[in-house]
Amino acid sequence: MRFANATLPDGSRRDIDAKDGRITALSPSSSSAISGSDLDLGGALVLPPLVDGHIHLDKTLLGLPWVPNRATGSQVADRIEAERKVRAARSVPESETGANLVRQVLASGTLHMRSHVDIDNRLGLRNLHEILKVRERFRDLVTIEIVAFPQSGILRSPGTADLLEAAIAEGADLLGGLDPVGIDGNLDGHLDVLFGIAGKRGVGLDIHLHDGGEGGIAELLAIAARTKAAGLGGKVAVSHAFALGSVPTARAAEAADALADAGVAIMSHGPGAATIPPLLLLREHGVTVFGGSDNIRDAWSPFGNGDMLDRAMMIGYRANFRHDHELSVAYDMVTSAAARALGLADYGLRVGGPADFVAVEAGSIAEAVAARPQRKLVVKAGRVLARDGVLVA
Amino acid sequence: MRFANATLPDGSRRDIDAKDGRITALSPSSSSAISGSDLDLGGALVLPPLVDGHIHLDKTLLGLPWVPNRATGSQVADRIEAERKVRAARSVPESETGANLVRQVLASGTLHMRSHVDIDNRLGLRNLHEILKVRERFRDLVTIEIVAFPQSGILRSPGTADLLEAAIAEGADLLGGLDPVGIDGNLDGHLDVLFGIAGKRGVGLDIHLHDGGEGGIAELLAIAARTKAAGLGGKVAVSHAFALGSVPTARAAEAADALADAGVAIMSHGPGAATIPPLLLLREHGVTVFGGSDNIRDAWSPFGNGDMLDRAMMIGYRANFRHDHELSVAYDMVTSAAARALGLADYGLRVGGPADFVAVEAGSIAEAVAARPQRKLVVKAGRVLARDGVLVA
Numbered sequence: 001m002r003f004a005n006a007t008l009p010d011g012s013r014r015d016i017d018a019k020d021g022r023i024t025a026l027s028p029s030s031s032s033a034i035s036g037s038d039l040d041l042g043g044a045l046v047l048p049p050l051v052d053g054h055i056h057l058d059k060t061l062l063g064l065p066w067v068p069n070r071a072t073g074s075q076v077a078d079r080i081e082a083e084r085k086v087r088a089a090r091s092v093p094e095s096e097t098g099a100n101l102v103r104q105v106l107a108s109g110t111l112h113m114r115s116h117v118d119i120d121n122r123l124g125l126r127n128l129h130e131i132l133k134v135r136e137r138f139r140d141l142v143t144i145e146i147v148a149f150p151q152s153g154i155l156r157s158p159g160t161a162d163l164l165e166a167a168i169a170e171g172a173d174l175l176g177g178l179d180p181v182g183i184d185g186n187l188d189g190h191l192d193v194l195f196g197i198a199g200k201r202g203v204g205l206d207i208h209l210h211d212g213g214e215g216g217i218a219e220l221l222a223i224a225a226r227t228k229a230a231g232l233g234g235k236v237a238v239s240h241a242f243a244l245g246s247v248p249t250a251r252a253a254e255a256a257d258a259l260a261d262a263g264v265a266i267m268s269h270g271p272g273a274a275t276i277p278p279l280l281l282l283r284e285h286g287v288t289v290f291g292g293s294d295n296i297r298d299a300w301s302p303f304g305n306g307d308m309l310d311r312a313m314m315i316g317y318r319a320n321f322r323h324d325h326e327l328s329v330a331y332d333m334v335t336s337a338a339a340r341a342l343g344l345a346d347y348g349l350r351v352g353g354p355a356d357f358v359a360v361e362a363g364s365i366a367e368a369v370a371a372r373p374q375r376k377l378v379v380k381a382g383r384v385l386a387r388d389g390v391l392v393a
Numbered sequence: 394m395r396f397a398n399a400t401l402p403d404g405s406r407r408d409i410d411a412k413d414g415r416i417t418a419l420s421p422s423s424s425s426a427i428s429g430s431d432l433d434l435g436g437a438l439v440l441p442p443l444v445d446g447h448i449h450l451d452k453t454l455l456g457l458p459w460v461p462n463r464a465t466g467s468q469v470a471d472r473i474e475a476e477r478k479v480r481a482a483r484s485v486p487e488s489e490t491g492a493n494l495v496r497q498v499l500a501s502g503t504l505h506m507r508s509h510v511d512i513d514n515r516l517g518l519r520n521l522h523e524i525l526k527v528r529e530r531f532r533d534l535v536t537i538e539i540v541a542f543p544q545s546g547i548l549r550s551p552g553t554a555d556l557l558e559a560a561i562a563e564g565a566d567l568l569g570g571l572d573p574v575g576i577d578g579n580l581d582g583h584l585d586v587l588f589g590i591a592g593k594r595g596v597g598l599d600i601h602l603h604d605g606g607e608g609g610i611a612e613l614l615a616i617a618a619r620t621k622a623a624g625l626g627g628k629v630a631v632s633h634a635f636a637l638g639s640v641p642t643a644r645a646a647e648a649a650d651a652l653a654d655a656g657v658a659i660m661s662h663g664p665g666a667a668t669i670p671p672l673l674l675l676r677e678h679g680v681t682v683f684g685g686s687d688n689i690r691d692a693w694s695p696f697g698n699g700d701m702l703d704r705a706m707m708i709g710y711r712a713n714f715r716h717d718h719e720l721s722v723a724y725d726m727v728t729s730a731a732a733r734a735l736g737l738a739d740y741g742l743r744v745g746g747p748a749d750f751v752a753v754e755a756g757s758i759a760e761a762v763a764a765r766p767q768r769k770l771v772v773k774a775g776r777v778l779a780r781d782g783v784l785v786a
Binding site: 066074300303316319322363 | 458459461462463464467665666690693694695696698706707709710711712713715716717720755756757759760762763764
């Protein structure tokens with residue numbers, strides 16, 4: 001199968017040959033050579049698959065009638081409580097709504113994602129089991145990494161530590177954490193559990209950290225120190241890390257050096273009201289910075305759609321990116337940098353690589369981020385998966 | 394013409410009868426009564442036309458190949474300079490790119506807008522003349538209010554004061570202003586010119602104010618005091634007013650009282666990196682708060698698309714709106730509140746009102762804002778103007 005007249009991110013015009021799911025050639029296009037069986041991309045910009053570094057497949061209510069947000073306060077704890085009520089009232093299993101979301105993100109060109117899945121002592125492993133079904137169902141189309149996420153805390157939800165370890169045994173890929181101080185009120189206690197299980201099970205970590213200011217920085221530094229001590233560099237991420245955007249630049253730079261040295265990546269979804277970490281500074285200091293959707297139409301947020309070009313735009317908008325090289329950073333966060341953070345070994349547009357890509361009408365990466373055009377084509381393993389934003393299969 | 398089975402914002406199911414461009418009846422729907430000439434909306438949510446309270450039709454580069462941002466700094470003055478270079482290099486007149494943008498916003502359901510148009514001592518009234526052509530061209534489809542906008546300042550661009558007055562004589566509807574202190578370095582001097590011309594010509598004002606902190610608050614208070622003294626209440630707006638989001642709540646509340654008392658409205662586009670004014674607080678204190686796109690793919694910003702549901706989402710995201718009643722505020726800002734700020738006398742879904750509306754697939758106003766679905770139908774004066782996001786005419 002030949003996908004003719006693709007414009008690659010470097011601006012070159014190529015024909016993409018695919019066989020048995022791999023790219024077998026990327027040759028300079030010659031329009032005279034188009035044959036009837038070729039698919040002519042007409043110069044559309046071809047990107048590697050989009051990567052969602054932070055999604056909550058078990059939380060979304062996508063596909064259900066609108067559910068108003070009922071949180072009675074604006075703190076994380078208020079929203080945890082509100083979510084419990086939504087969960088108790090829902091009649092459709094998380095595997096169904098999660099599948100709705102996976103279908104939507106596939107159509108937008110996301111072929112790899114990391115999903116946090118709630119685990120606490122009331123839920124047990126129920127949500128994990130539901131999302132494992134989703135992963136199995138879409139296994140040929142999308143990579144889903146699962147993070148065992150203690151949404152209600154670890155110490156304040158007794159029994160959760162054992163459940164987290166059981167989750168790993170049952171198929172979760174990473175351990176999650178949540179505001180060791182803000183939720184559990186015990187930095188070392190929270191991290192002892194996480195790094196203890198991680199060391200024992202040989203898995204990575206992705207820790208939610210909303211705690212701001214100097215307190216949040218102290219938590220980041222503790223995570224970095226423990227990551228380094230445990231030799232887990234490259235396998236640990238902190239999601240949100242609002243604190244990095246709420247302290248003086250010099251202090252954020254110190255923290256960035258520690259994170260880079262330890263191999264701790266930072267995920268940002270381009271928060272609406274919270275402070276956004278200084279993305280360019282973090283990158284300059286060697287930190288892997290990647291993007292994710294975070295909540296999509298769930299008890300936490302009414303917003304979000306799972307479209308990672310839309311997300312890159314939001315990240316760029318919040319980070320005050322205006323120049324092309326800055327917009328390219330937002331793009332990198334939802335493609336290569338996210339692939340690196342997720343540890344995807346087989347990623348990228350190259351001969352021998354997977355024949356997975358997304359085509360959009362845009363003259364440049366910067367334009368693709370700013371205009372977030374509809375996906376003209378999504379190709380997985382050399383086969384057309386979606387066309388004009390609609391799944392084909 | 395009957396548009397059957399509309400769901401109105403209050404949740405009622407109605408048939409909309411239109412004749413000679415007006416709504417002649419809003420009767421409870423009875424599906425059995427649909428005739429062949431009716432257009433069945435199938436229960437779609439019908440909204441009044443969207444209103445863009447702040448757009449720059451002369452700045453956009455929409456429809457041209459991507460133009461990278463070349464500003465060498467991040468200050469307003471740097472961007473003014475960068476825009477001069479973009480303007481000098483462009484070969485397509487502003488009337489053409491402005492028309493591109495008008496077509497795009499029409500398709501998204503915006504039928505009323507307020508456009509600022511650059512005026513300075515190098516440009517003269519050139520951009521005004523170009524945008525007057527656009528207004529004339531689309532006069533039957535969209536209301537375009539024009540603000541004579543001194544993008545390079547008034548005092549620092551000698552001759553601009555006379556040009557602003559000439560612009561009003563030639564068809565601009567309001568006078569604009571720009572950071573009296575931050576750009577012109579002279580609060581009273583800047584406001585003397587604006588209120589002098591406004592008094593003489595009997596026009597309103599819409600002043601860009603990026604200046605933050607206590608300095609920006611002082612400018613707001615001066616504008617409020619002069620508005621009250623001049624009896625211009627209800628005809629003055631301040632756009633952006635980032636300062637309101639950068640001072641303690643009590644101080645913002647004091648300013649809100651002064652603005653409400655004077656009849657000064659506040660426009661916010663939901664800024665990406667700057668502080669957003671406390672929208673709910675302003676409304677609680679009686680200030681009219683409305684929304685606008687601001688820059689759309691121009692020398693200032695690569696972002697924006699002119700879709701006011703997308704904009705309402707951005708505003709809500711930045712303002713941390715999560716509950717339905719908050720999302721309804723974002724909706725109000727791009728519909729009724731904006732219509733009020735623009736002084737639109739003939740606005741709203743009611744018998745006797747204009748047969749102008751937008752239909753979307755959404756179960757509620759909150760869902761329409763959060764999900765910003767494609768516009769199923771845009772109707773102007775009882776005629777279908779756009780369908781599924783595409784202009785029909």
